[in-house]
Amino acid sequence: MKKKFLILMFVVSLFMLIGSVSAADKNVNPEAINNIQNIIDKANKGDSRLFKEGKYKGINFTVNKSLNIKGNGRVNFICTEDNYQLVIYFTT
Structure with missing residues (x-):
């Protein structure tokens, strides 16, 4: 009985660990214009990048x-x- 309980707890722990892995959000400030490509390149598929209000000049x-x-x-x-x-106008 105790062995079954331990196995069940292990399986539940695995599911909880897997469920906690999610897309990452990162804030981007207008002062970071030299790093925008780097910030995008380091992002994983499905991540979010939140650009703060402002002008991002001279960027590609x-x-x-x-x-x-x-x-x-x-x-x-x-x-x-x-x-x-x-x-781009964003509504929050």
Whole structure:
């Protein structure tokens, strides 16, 4: 009986451990413009990146995986080529 209980507890512990693994969220500040590509590259598939309100000037980045890009307020991505500007409004 005790052996069955220990095995059951072990199996339940495994499920709890597996269930606690989830996508990671990371906040990104406008001051981090030099690191945005690095932040995206280090993200795992399904992770979220929350951009704080502000202007992200002189940036180019590529997203090559499933990634949730979120923002808090008005987020401006101002790219370097031809002064192209992408303005994204997020509602919270």
